Amino acid sequence: MKKLVGCDKLLESSEKHDIIKESLIKIVGEQWYSDFPEELLIYSYDMTENDPSLPEFVVMPRTSEEIQKILKFANETKTPVVPFISGNNVGGLTIPLKGGIVVDLKRMDSILHFNEDDMYVIIEPGVTFGHLHAFLEKTNYRYCYPFAPPFTSVIANALLDGLNNLSLRHGSMNEWINGIEAILPNGDLVKIGTCCAWGDNYDLWWSRNPMPDLLGLFTSWQGMTGIVTKMAVQVWPRRPIRDWRIVLSFNVEETYKFVKTLTHLEILNDILFMSIETVKMIAGVPYGKAKYLEGEPRWVCLLDFSANTKLEYEAKLDMINTAFKKLKEVDPKANMTNLDVMEKFYGKKVGDIKNLPVTIGPMLEYGGLTWMGTYMTTKTEAVVNGIKTAFDLIDKYRFEKCLYSRSMKGHHYFAFRFLLRFSKLQEGETERMQKLQEELFNSLFELGAFPYKTPARFAKQILKRADPNWVNLLKTIKSTIDPNGIMNPGRWGLE
Amino acid sequence: MGLRMSETEAINKYVEEIYCCTRCGTCKYIYQVYDPSCPAGVKFRFETFYPSGKIHIARGLIEGKIEWSERIRDIIFACPTCANCTIQCQSRHHAQIVEIIEALRADAVSKGFGPLPNQKAFADSVKKEHNPYKEKHSDRIKWAKNLAIPQKDKAEILYFVGCTSSYRQQSLAQKTVEILNKLGVDYIVSSDEWCCGSPLIRTGQLEQVSQLINHNLDLIKSLGVKTVITSCAGCYRTLKMDYPKYTDKLDGIEFLHITEFLQQFISKKKLKFKKGKEFKVTYHDPCHLGRHSNIYEEPRAVLNAIPGLKLIEMPRNRENAWCCGAGGGVKAGYKEWAVEIASDRIHEAEQINAEILTSACPFCKTNLQDAINETNSNIKFMDIVELLNEVII
Ligand SMILES: Cc1cc2nc3c(=O)[nH]c(=O)nc-3n(C[C@H](O)[C@H](O)[C@H](O)COP(=O)(O)OP(=O)(O)OC[C@H]3O[C@@H](n4cnc5c(N)ncnc54)[C@H](O)[C@@H]3O)c2cc1C
Ligand code: SF4
Ligand code: SF4
Numbered sequence: 001m002k003k004l005v006g007c008d009k010l011l012e013s014s015e016k017h018d019i020i021k022e023s024l025i026k027i028v029g030e031q032w033y034s035d036f037p038e039e040l041l042i043y044s045y046d047m048t049e050n051d052p053s054l055p056e057f058v059v060m061p062r063t064s065e066e067i068q069k070i071l072k073f074a075n076e077t078k079t080p081v082v083p084f085i086s087g088n089n090v091g092g093l094t095i096p097l098k099g100g101i102v103v104d105l106k107r108m109d110s111i112l113h114f115n116e117d118d119m120y121v122i123i124e125p126g127v128t129f130g131h132l133h134a135f136l137e138k139t140n141y142r143y144c145y146p147f148a149p150p151f152t153s154v155i156a157n158a159l160l161d162g163l164n165n166l167s168l169r170h171g172s173m174n175e176w177i178n179g180i181e182a183i184l185p186n187g188d189l190v191k192i193g194t195c196c197a198w199g200d201n202y203d204l205w206w207s208r209n210p211m212p213d214l215l216g217l218f219t220s221w222q223g224m225t226g227i228v229t230k231m232a233v234q235v236w237p238r239r240p241i242r243d244w245r246i247v248l249s250f251n252v253e254e255t256y257k258f259v260k261t262l263t264h265l266e267i268l269n270d271i272l273f274m275s276i277e278t279v280k281m282i283a284g285v286p287y288g289k290a291k292y293l294e295g296e297p298r299w300v301c302l303l304d305f306s307a308n309t310k311l312e313y314e315a316k317l318d319m320i321n322t323a324f325k326k327l328k329e330v331d332p333k334a335n336m337t338n339l340d341v342m343e344k345f346y347g348k349k350v351g352d353i354k355n356l357p358v359t360i361g362p363m364l365e366y367g368g369l370t371w372m373g374t375y376m377t378t379k380t381e382a383v384v385n386g387i388k389t390a391f392d393l394i395d396k397y398r399f400e401k402c403l404y405s406r407s408m409k410g411h412h413y414f415a416f417r418f419l420l421r422f423s424k425l426q427e428g429e430t431e432r433m434q435k436l437q438e439e440l441f442n443s444l445f446e447l448g449a450f451p452y453k454t455p456a457r458f459a460k461q462i463l464k465r466a467d468p469n470w471v472n473l474l475k476t477i478k479s480t481i482d483p484n485g486i487m488n489p490g491r492w493g494l495e
Numbered sequence: 496m497g498l499r500m501s502e503t504e505a506i507n508k509y510v511e512e513i514y515c516c517t518r519c520g521t522c523k524y525i526y527q528v529y530d531p532s533c534p535a536g537v538k539f540r541f542e543t544f545y546p547s548g549k550i551h552i553a554r555g556l557i558e559g560k561i562e563w564s565e566r567i568r569d570i571i572f573a574c575p576t577c578a579n580c581t582i583q584c585q586s587r588h589h590a591q592i593v594e595i596i597e598a599l600r601a602d603a604v605s606k607g608f609g610p611l612p613n614q615k616a617f618a619d620s621v622k623k624e625h626n627p628y629k630e631k632h633s634d635r636i637k638w639a640k641n642l643a644i645p646q647k648d649k650a651e652i653l654y655f656v657g658c659t660s661s662y663r664q665q666s667l668a669q670k671t672v673e674i675l676n677k678l679g680v681d682y683i684v685s686s687d688e689w690c691c692g693s694p695l696i697r698t699g700q701l702e703q704v705s706q707l708i709n710h711n712l713d714l715i716k717s718l719g720v721k722t723v724i725t726s727c728a729g730c731y732r733t734l735k736m737d738y739p740k741y742t743d744k745l746d747g748i749e750f751l752h753i754t755e756f757l758q759q760f761i762s763k764k765k766l767k768f769k770k771g772k773e774f775k776v777t778y779h780d781p782c783h784l785g786r787h788s789n790i791y792e793e794p795r796a797v798l799n800a801i802p803g804l805k806l807i808e809m810p811r812n813r814e815n816a817w818c819c820g821a822g823g824g825v826k827a828g829y830k831e832w833a834v835e836i837a838s839d840r841i842h843e844a845e846q847i848n849a850e851i852l853t854s855a856c857p858f859c860k861t862n863l864q865d866a867i868n869e870t871n872s873n874i875k876f877m878d879i880v881e882l883l884n885e886v887i888i
Binding site: 104128133151359365367368 | 510511514515516517518519520521523524526527528529540541542543548551552555560561562564566567570585586587588
């Protein structure tokens with residue numbers, strides 16, 4: 001392999017390109033390398049309003065060893081590297097802001113081990129929610145699923161602090177990672193969690209404590225500190241009885257208090273708090289037409305609960321009924337029903353919510369989808385104000401007011417999110433969406449909402465407002481692990 | 496945004512649909528089953544080879560971000576147009592995905608980037624001999640030499656044989672007429688049938704298509720035909736689904752696949768079967784008959800009517816069936832890969848312990864048989880007409 005250390009200035013760019021190409025082909029083989037413009041184009045944008053930027057190379061490695069070689073080489077040549085699996089992160093996070101090599105990890109798609117006693121599965125990055133679901137269906141265990149298309153990566157979402165239908169019980173997805181294998185920018189392979197002691201024994205990846213928890217070096221770093229090649233994720237016993245209730249209501253404050261009451265009872269798997277527009281969108285109402293109509297319920301809560309016995313089920317239902325009665329005292333027109341009734345009224349698609357992971361077609365079919373996705377305080381005033389502020393702004397920019405929020409980890413914090421469809425075909429809509437997002441970010445941040453899967457342009461603004469010591473620590477960690485700044489450069493506002 | 500849209504480009508008709516795709520990836524696997532669905536993606540793995548990749552290539556061309564190239568040609572022709580993506584995609588453009596791919600192919604041809612060399616030979620041969628196989632037009636019904644075909648000028652039913660059964664899989668043509676004879680059907684076969692146009696339409700070579708259609712329609716009308724039956728899934732798809740896009744002169748003509756035609760006899764209990772011992776058969780849905788034309792149950796009804804036949808299903812069946820790999824010009828353009836795709840299917844049939852693999856298309860027969868030979872499989876392939884003819888009196 002030819003050396004290129006620090007030679008960027010000496011070599012003509014085409015010469016450098018050829019050397020990088022030759023080296024990458026040596027590592028992954030010709031079949032798994034591409035620098036064809038049409039392939040590069042595909043990796044240069046995603047469904048969001050974030051500006052596109054082209055990579056220069058794409059490789060599809062199959063093993064940790066290949067990734068070690070790729071990163072070692074990229075580090076020596078100071079070539080940017082962007083880990084990629086399906087690019088569905090809704091934050092522009094795989095757009096190669098500084099060009100370089102996209103490392104597409106789809107071929108690393110094995111479920112390596114299932115430890116039933118300690119209840120975890122070890123997977124590779126290309127394993128999707130769909131495949132994990134299919135695997136676990138043959139067992140008595142379950143994982144958790146986001147509202148995302150089934151063929152998005154479990155590892156990527158766990159690393160991104162994703163949220164899903166067990167987040168009320170367990171918090172964001174990083175919390176149920178037992179351990180990882182990762183490749184650092186210098187090519188070193190590290191193991192984090194109990195696997196640091198017994199890495200070769202897949203039966204001993206059972207926890208990440210008691211030891212200094214180094215997982216934080218990788219979670220929510222958006223691929224800026226290395227490439228995770230294996231992960232042990234916790235799974236849970238599937239309960240035989242599962243059911244859903246839908247609450248349709250009118251008063252925002254009272255509905256939110258109802259959510260809080262239910263979370264404190266600790267009986268639900270998940271609770272979603274949505275606007276009627278979100279339900280209409282899921283039901284298939286075309287883009288631009290998902291609107292609230294005077295007189296109809298304004299808010300929709302989805303309650304997901306399960307039980308081991310009929311007695312437990314009935315006790316839970318009884319508690320839900322009691323909480324609902326209280327809501328009705330203050331929001332008299334509120335109504336509680338089940339998903340079957342909703343399906344009859346709004347169409348079959350609404351029932352998809354209980355079959356996660358699913359693809360919600362109507363959410364995705366206009367070329368553009370983005371969100372203002374945040375984690376925020378659970379304070380009633382902040383949430384109610386946040387909804388009002390966001391709705392006013394969304395109205396101002398003429399988009400749809402699709403609130404999709406959920407309580408996290410027993411209501412210790414709140415996932416506060418607005419799903420925003422837009423058309424990439426309509427002249428000017430992408431720019432209009434960028435402006436809306438800018439205003440949403442500014443207003444909601446002031447109310448205590450912190451964007452997750454943070455797009456680079458918001459991250460930059462956060463750094464300006466955050467405690468300088470935190471920012472310094474962040475920079476120190478990054479420059480220690482990745483002194484040449486090769487990993488997904490430009491993310492988190494760090495160059 | 497400034498789209499580069501010239502009216503002459505076929506993909507421009509699909510701009511709305513092209514912009515529907517967010518690259519969610521749902522088309523890559525069978526929805527909520529999670530088995531692979533797209534042969535092109537499974538083989539080449541790069542995003543561009545998946546349905547969404549081809550759609551985004553179309554978008555890149557429309558936006559002027561990429562230029563036509565040989566690589567684009569290779570990508571868009573590396574697709575058996577199996578239409579599995581049209582089933583798995585949950586977005587509103589799903590039904591048009593193959594149309595978008597075919598429009599890209601038409602544009603590739605008009606820009607001089609396509610088709611692949613072996614596919615080009617189809618068009619040259621069709622121009623000269625009205626079939627893509629470089630065979631003499633005058634030999635078109637040579638397969639019928641020792642068979643009693645009704646010799647008449649007019650009939651209400653035409654058996655449209657198709658080029659593959661006329662020149663390559665002649666047993667399908669022979670067994671079909673034997674069945675029709677046994678059933679006492681009043682039908683006709685024409686020595687002046689031309690290629691239906693399928694190999695040209697599927698590979699974007701549209702120049703001669705109208706001429707072929709006009710010829711075949713004139714022929715059908717001159718013979719006084721009301722019903723056209725065919726034992727070829729490719730011809731059936733073309734006659735039934737493509738012809739209406741080119742002409743409005745089809746009224747009064749019904750197109751039936753042989754399995755649809757036979758099902759009518761089965762429901763009226765008009766087929767007489769020999770006594771048979773038990774045997775296990777699995778049915779491969781040809782893409783052109785199944786996903787393209789929505790015919791799933793008729794072939795199964797025919798098979799289920801056969802005494803002793805135990806129909807067992809492969810895990811991927813009906814609209815989720817794995818393609819045989821021969822369609823869309825892949826058999827000509829990517830010979831070895833076509834057999835690789837078929838080998839997966841053979842493996843699937845072996846795993847359920849089927850003794851006979853059957854289908855309803857001469858093209859599927861060619862490729863699945865090639866895969867059986869290549870993999871030294873013990874499974875036996877018989878087309879549905881070959882199977883049926885053996886068991887009816
Ligand atoms: C319609 C829709 C709804 C969604 N709903 C939800 C939801 O309800 N909850 C939720 O949490 N998410 C949701 N998502 C987001 C999405 O599902 C996740 O972010 C996704 O799972 C990430 O997987 P990916 O394959 O798209 O990763 P990518 O987008 O390819 O990668 C994401 C990030 O991780 C980095 N990365 C990828 N692999 C590695 C690795 N091996 N090591 C280090 N870094 C890596 C990348 O560089 C990038 O920064 C939704 C998405 C869509 C499109
Ligand atoms: S074609 Fe359909 S399923 Fe495939 S990526 Fe596009 S929208 Fe998703
Ligand atoms: S037609 Fe078949 S091979 Fe072609 S893109 Fe669609 S699923 Fe893939």
